[in-house]
Amino acid sequence: MPFNAIPAEDFLNREPELNYLKGLSKLKANALGGDVFLDGARGMGKTELLKQLYRILFWENNVVPFYYSFKTANLKGTYFAQDYFTGFVRQYVSFVKKDPSLASHVAEPLQRLMPTISSLGLYWLIDCIEDFQGHVNKNDFYWQLVAAISAPVMAAQKMGKPVIVMLDDFDAAAHLYESSLGDAHGLISLFGESMRNRRCPHVITGSAGALESIFTDHSLIGMTERMRLGPLPEDLAVTLFRAHLTNLKITCAPGVQLEFLNILRGNPFYIKNLAKAAWKMQKNVINEKDLIECYSFEVSDGETAFYWASAFSRYVKNSAQRKAMLKLLMHAIENGGIEDGKRLSMVSGLGEAETETLLGALTTSGIIRAKDAVLQDFIHCLYMKEIEGRNANDAREKIEAKYIQKREESCFELVIPMSSNAELVVAKAVEQIGKNMNLDDEFLNYLQIALIEVCINAIEHSGSYEKKVFLKFITRPDKLEIIIENSGRPFSLESIKEVPVEEKMRLGMKRGWGYKLVHKIMDSVKVERVNDRTRVILTKNIDNGS
Amino acid sequence: MKSVQFSVASRREGDAAIIYPKGYLNNLSGENLVIECGIYIGKGITKIVVNFSETDLINSIGISMLLQIIEDLKNIKGTICCTNMSKLLRDTFEMLGLMQHMLVFPVESDALTYLKTGKL
Ligand SMILES: Nc1ncnc2c1ncn2[C@@H]1O[C@H](COP(=O)(O)OP(=O)(O)OP(=O)(O)O)[C@@H](O)[C@H]1O
Ligand SMILES: [Mg+2]
Numbered sequence: 001m002p003f004n005a006i007p008a009e010d011f012l013n014r015e016p017e018l019n020y021l022k023g024l025s026k027l028k029a030n031a032l033g034g035d036v037f038l039d040g041a042r043g044m045g046k047t048e049l050l051k052q053l054y055r056i057l058f059w060e061n062n063v064v065p066f067y068y069s070f071k072t073a074n075l076k077g078t079y080f081a082q083d084y085f086t087g088f089v090r091q092y093v094s095f096v097k098k099d100p101s102l103a104s105h106v107a108e109p110l111q112r113l114m115p116t117i118s119s120l121g122l123y124w125l126i127d128c129i130e131d132f133q134g135h136v137n138k139n140d141f142y143w144q145l146v147a148a149i150s151a152p153v154m155a156a157q158k159m160g161k162p163v164i165v166m167l168d169d170f171d172a173a174a175h176l177y178e179s180s181l182g183d184a185h186g187l188i189s190l191f192g193e194s195m196r197n198r199r200c201p202h203v204i205t206g207s208a209g210a211l212e213s214i215f216t217d218h219s220l221i222g223m224t225e226r227m228r229l230g231p232l233p234e235d236l237a238v239t240l241f242r243a244h245l246t247n248l249k250i251t252c253a254p255g256v257q258l259e260f261l262n263i264l265r266g267n268p269f270y271i272k273n274l275a276k277a278a279w280k281m282q283k284n285v286i287n288e289k290d291l292i293e294c295y296s297f298e299v300s301d302g303e304t305a306f307y308w309a310s311a312f313s314r315y316v317k318n319s320a321q322r323k324a325m326l327k328l329l330m331h332a333i334e335n336g337g338i339e340d341g342k343r344l345s346m347v348s349g350l351g352e353a354e355t356e357t358l359l360g361a362l363t364t365s366g367i368i369r370a371k372d373a374v375l376q377d378f379i380h381c382l383y384m385k386e387i388e389g390r391n392a393n394d395a396r397e398k399i400e401a402k403y404i405q406k407r408e409e410s411c412f413e414l415v416i417p418m419s420s421n422a423e424l425v426v427a428k429a430v431e432q433i434g435k436n437m438n439l440d441d442e443f444l445n446y447l448q449i450a451l452i453e454v455c456i457n458a459i460e461h462s463g464s465y466e467k468k469v470f471l472k473f474i475t476r477p478d479k480l481e482i483i484i485e486n487s488g489r490p491f492s493l494e495s496i497k498e499v500p501v502e503e504k505m506r507l508g509m510k511r512g513w514g515y516k517l518v519h520k521i522m523d524s525v526k527v528e529r530v531n532d533r534t535r536v537i538l539t540k541n542i543d544n545g546s
Numbered sequence: 547m548k549s550v551q552f553s554v555a556s557r558r559e560g561d562a563a564i565i566y567p568k569g570y571l572n573n574l575s576g577e578n579l580v581i582e583c584g585i586y587i588g589k590g591i592t593k594i595v596v597n598f599s600e601t602d603l604i605n606s607i608g609i610s611m612l613l614q615i616i617e618d619l620k621n622i623k624g625t626i627c628c629t630n631m632s633k634l635l636r637d638t639f640e641m642l643g644l645m646q647h648m649l650v651f652p653v654e655s656d657a658l659t660y661l662k663t664g665k666l
Contacts, residue, residue, distance in 0.1 A: 421572070424570060424603070449604070456607065460607075513642055516642060517606060
C-alpha cells in the first residue's frame, strides 16, 4: 500500500517538510519533540507526503517506516486490531528483507510469512505473533488492541531501530468500537502509550477540527507539534498541471497562461482531477475556455464531485438531512459564514436539535469554514440539482457562465478617507479606468460627477467613525459596475425627496440633489444595507465601447 | 480634468460685476463665490455675470450655493447671467432644473451687451 507513491521527481515543493520528518526519530530520542500532526486542507498532499517519507526511509534503512490508513479501516475493534497488527508485521518484514512486495500482499495470511521471518532471524516477532494470536483465541478484546497498537514499540525495543508510525486520517480512530458503533469511547487513547515511546515518533493526519477534540486527551497531546501543509505556489501549480497534461498527451494552446488554475489554490488533488477531466472530455489541445468547461464538469460530475459527495455522505443519514445540509452550506456561502440562532432551522427545514447536530458535524469537519472555491462550486452545483431541480447540464452551464463572465472582468479597488476633496481622487481614478475601457470622454465627465455625488453623500451624511469610503470598479465588455460602501448612518433612495428648485430656494433646502444627478447619469442605482454598511451599486451599460 | 485649486477672481464693468470661479466648485469654493457676489450686491450692484470658463468640475453642494446667489438677486430684482459654460456644466444645470432661473450666454461679451442694451 505505501509503495504507490508518485515518483520523487514529480513530488513538488515539500522538501523542507520531508527533511524535517526524516529527522523525527533523532528529535524523539533526544526528547526534543518527534510527534507531528500534519495539518492541511483536503487533497493538499498529506497522504502523499507520508508515502514519500515512507519510501525514503525504507531505502535509507535507518528508521523503520510503518504506515496505517484509517480512511478505509474497519473500525470494529477486533477487525482493526488484526488489520493493524498484520499490516505492521508485513511492513516490518518487507523492510528487513528490502522487499516492497511483501508489504502489499494483504490477502496472504501471516502464517505464510513465518518461514521468511525465521530465515531473517526475527524470533521475537514470531513470539509477538503468537502472543497476539493467543489474545485472539481467548477472544480478549482489550489485549488484542493493546498488542496490535504496541507492536511498533515492541519492534523498536527488540531491534534498537526506531519505528516511525504514520497514522493517516487518524481522527477516524475516535470511532473504534467493540461490537456496535459508539459502544466504546476513548479506545483511541490506547495510542497514548505508543506515542510516548522515545523510539517511536508518530506522524498523524486528520481534520484539524476532529483532532482537536481528540487532543483534549492530554496523554495524546504530549510532544505533538503541528506541521501545516500549504498550497503549491502558483508557478508550481501550473508546472504540475502541465506535467499531468503531458502524461495524458494533452497540449496547451500556444500562449495559454492557465490563469484559471488559480481557482484551485495550489491544491494538488484538484490540479490532478482537472487534468483528468480534460482527458475525459477528450480534449487534445486546451485553452483557457476549455479549462473552465472541464472545471464545470469536474465540480458537477468529476472525481472532485465524487470525493466531496462521499465526504458529505459521512455526515448525513437520509435524504432529508442531505437536503438540509445543502441548504445550510449554501446559506453559509451566500452569507459568508453561519450565524447562530433559531433562524437556521428555518433554512435547513429540520428541527432545531437536528439542525444543531448537523451544524456541529459540519463545523468539526471543517467543511463549513473552508474558504475553498472548488468546494463552494461543488455545493452550488449540487444545490442547483437537488434543491432547485435543475438538470446536470444546466447546473454545469451556470458554473461555466459565471467564470466566463469573470474572465472578461477586471476589477479595481480604492479606499478614500472621508476628508475634503478626497472625492477628486476617485474622479481621477475613474477617468483612467474609463480610458482603459475606451469609454468616451464626455461620458467619463458625467461619470465623475455621479461618483463625486455618491462620495460626498457618504462623506457628508454617514456620520461614520471609520471615516473611509470603499470603492470597487468592475469592468466588463458590456457593463461598468461601481460599488461604493461606507459604514455609518443608513441611507435609502426613498429618503431623498424630489423637491423642485423653486421650493428649494424658498425653503433654503439646497442639499440632496446629488442623487438626482446620479440617477440621470447611470442606468441603474441601487442602495443596500449590508450589516452596518451602506452599499450603493451603480451600473452603466456600454454599447460599442461608448 | 485639471482640478485646479479653487479660487475666485472678479472685476467690474460699468454697472455689472463679472465673477470668475476657477477649478472645482464644491461647498467651500461655493461659499467663496457667494461671499464674492455678496460684496458686490452690498455695493448696490444688481447685475452679475458668472464666467465659468475656468470651472472644470462641480458638485451639487457647490451648485446649491449658486441658488443662494440667484435668490439674493431675485430679492433685489437683479439679474444673473452665466457664460462660457461647458456642455457638461450646462447639462448638469439642466438636469437639476436650474437653467430657467438664470440667463445663459455663450460668451461673456454677449452677456455684457445684453446687460447694457437689454437685447438678446
Ligand atoms: N507535492 C505534490 N506534488 C505533486 N503531486 C502531489 C503533491 N502532493 C500531493 N500530490 C497528489 O495530489 C493528490 C492528493 O494528495 P493526497 O491524497 O496526499 O492528499 P491528502 O491531503 O491526503 O487528501 P485527503 O484530505 O483527502 O486525505 C494525490 O494524487 C497526490 O499524488
Ligand atoms: Mg489523505
